[in-house]
Amino acid sequence: MSMVETTPEKTAKPRRRRKEARPQEIIAAGLAEFAERGFAATRLEDVAARAGIVKGTIYRYFDSKETLFEAALSSGIGPAFEALPEIVADYDGSTFDLIRLLISRLYETLFIPEVELLARIIISEGHRFPAVAELYYRLLVGKGRDILRRIIERGLARGELLPSPLSATPEVLIGPVVMAIVWNTIFDRLDPIEPRRFLEAHLDLLEKALGRNG
Amino acid sequence: MSMVETTPEKTAKPRRRRKEARPQEIIAAGLAEFAERGFAATRLEDVAARAGIVKGTIYRYFDSKETLFEAALSSGIGPAFEALPEIVADYDGSTFDLIRLLISRLYETLFIPEVELLARIIISEGHRFPAVAELYYRLLVGKGRDILRRIIERGLARGELLPSPLSATPEVLIGPVVMAIVWNTIFDRLDPIEPRRFLEAHLDLLEKALGRNG
DNA sequence: TGAGATAATGACTATAAAGTCATTATCGTC
DNA sequence: GACGATAATGACTTTATAGTCATTATCTCA
Numbered sequence: 001m002s003m004v005e006t007t008p009e010k011t012a013k014p015r016r017r018r019k020e021a022r023p024q025e026i027i028a029a030g031l032a033e034f035a036e037r038g039f040a041a042t043r044l045e046d047v048a049a050r051a052g053i054v055k056g057t058i059y060r061y062f063d064s065k066e067t068l069f070e071a072a073l074s075s076g077i078g079p080a081f082e083a084l085p086e087i088v089a090d091y092d093g094s095t096f097d098l099i100r101l102l103i104s105r106l107y108e109t110l111f112i113p114e115v116e117l118l119a120r121i122i123i124s125e126g127h128r129f130p131a132v133a134e135l136y137y138r139l140l141v142g143k144g145r146d147i148l149r150r151i152i153e154r155g156l157a158r159g160e161l162l163p164s165p166l167s168a169t170p171e172v173l174i175g176p177v178v179m180a181i182v183w184n185t186i187f188d189r190l191d192p193i194e195p196r197r198f199l200e201a202h203l204d205l206l207e208k209a210l211g212r213n214g
Numbered sequence: 215m216s217m218v219e220t221t222p223e224k225t226a227k228p229r230r231r232r233k234e235a236r237p238q239e240i241i242a243a244g245l246a247e248f249a250e251r252g253f254a255a256t257r258l259e260d261v262a263a264r265a266g267i268v269k270g271t272i273y274r275y276f277d278s279k280e281t282l283f284e285a286a287l288s289s290g291i292g293p294a295f296e297a298l299p300e301i302v303a304d305y306d307g308s309t310f311d312l313i314r315l316l317i318s319r320l321y322e323t324l325f326i327p328e329v330e331l332l333a334r335i336i337i338s339e340g341h342r343f344p345a346v347a348e349l350y351y352r353l354l355v356g357k358g359r360d361i362l363r364r365i366i367e368r369g370l371a372r373g374e375l376l377p378s379p380l381s382a383t384p385e386v387l388i389g390p391v392v393m394a395i396v397w398n399t400i401f402d403r404l405d406p407i408e409p410r411r412f413l414e415a416h417l418d419l420l421e422k423a424l425g426r427n428g
Numbered sequence: 429t430g431a432g433a434t435a436a437t438g439a440c441t442a443t444a445a446a447g448t449c450a451t452t453a454t455c456g457t458c
Numbered sequence: 459g460a461c462g463a464t465a466a467t468g469a470c471t472t473t474a475t476a477g478t479c480a481t482t483a484t485c486t487c488a
Contacts, residue, residue, distance in 0.1 A: 205387070228483090
């Protein structure tokens with residue numbers, strides 16, 4: 001009937017055996033889906049489709065949806081923030097400049113697309129998954145707090161800061177970055193925050209507050 | 215056999231017809247469940263149980279799970295923040311004192327338990343529900359921004375502030391409150407933020423930044 | 429006080445998606 | 459270039475829960 005040789009029915013895509021590459025691809029697909037829809041509403045079939053495989057294949061590499069979720073959340077947070085402690089240890093400029101550097105790095109890191117996906121998942125699902133919350137508490141909060149405390153102590157020792165409610169609760173200093181991430185998670189489609197602009201205002205605030213004796 | 219008259223099998227709780235009270239009770243129950251488990255993972259049967267009714271009854275008052283969700287989210291945000299615009303309009307003290315007042319009110323309001331439930335839902339589900347995001351964008355963001363802008367303009371006019379990146383993006387000023395809410399959503403079980411303490415540090419930061427010429 | 433109106437019930441259906449597994453295709457090796 | 463090991467498949471089972479509806483109990487008011 002037809003002159004051209006057509007593929008008549010289903011075009012069955014050829015299989016490929018890629019034992020090594022699969023887990024990472026599945027995790028990447030899962031990350032995207034979980035960040036978009038949340039854990040409960042994510043369908044493993046969609047994750048599979050995004051990874052170019054079939055649902056059953058996921059189960060060769062992960063025991064359950066929850067196992068995949070945890071694997072996805074464990075991937076690549078640590079590395080992103082690894083460089084920070086050194087920066088602080090080696091620094092010899094003013095306290096304000098050090099804080100400025102820290103905050104700038106935070107914006108750079110948190111707005112890396114893959115890190116942003118992770119952040120969205122933690123923001124949306126952290127409450128429902130105590131194990132996840134605990135993991136991130138150790139990995140991010142603990143370390144971040146250490147760094148901040150060290151900076152504050154250094155500033156007090158150098159006479160650039162005075163003891164105050166702020167130096168006792170320095171987490172307040174990073175409030176605006178957190179707000180920017182959350183904002184962009186919720187209102188990205190309506191009115192996204194432009195990180196550079198927000199960073200500039202954030203640094204302006206910190207300079208006004210801490211930058212007298214540079 | 216027994217001397218006391220026991221209720222032998224199922225103690226069928228007596229029905230009560232309470233057409234007026236039901237919707238609010240269902241919404242309150244839904245709010246609690248949605249905030250705890252998220253939209254997708256919340257079971258209407260649990261909502262019903264919490265409201266002291268049976269699943270079918272929910273459908274006498276709401277067309278679907280999503281309708282209930284939207285009703286819950288529409289309840290009681292507006293009222294919570296209604297007082298703010300007046301405060302600004304009537305104020306005649308320094309700009310810093312006005313900002314101090316605004317921020318204090320924000321903490322008071324956001325940590326009201328019912329408001330906190332709403333905040334949790336928005337934080338967790340805002341991204342998945344564009345209609346919800348839009349609603350809150352209008353109700354909260356729009357109004358909040360107006361108030362902030364008015365304060366900044368007033369400060370500039372009175373010579374208490376100077377044009378700067380911060381005055382162009384004053385949202386940065388409320389970053390720490392947002393962070394506190396998000397923090398308590400995720401890490402409430404591990405290391406909750408004590409609002410008063412955080413507020414104190416937040417105000418300390420703002421005073422250092424803006425409070426020179428009080 | 430009893431009859432009509434309807435709020436509430438709970439047993440039911442439909443559906444969607446997690447998880448399983450026998451079968452099939454691929455690939456390295458001999 | 460055939461063979462064995464196993465990665466990948468897709469059809470299947472199971473389970474959970476959203477949504478329906480005929481029945482039942484409660485309330486109101488004549």
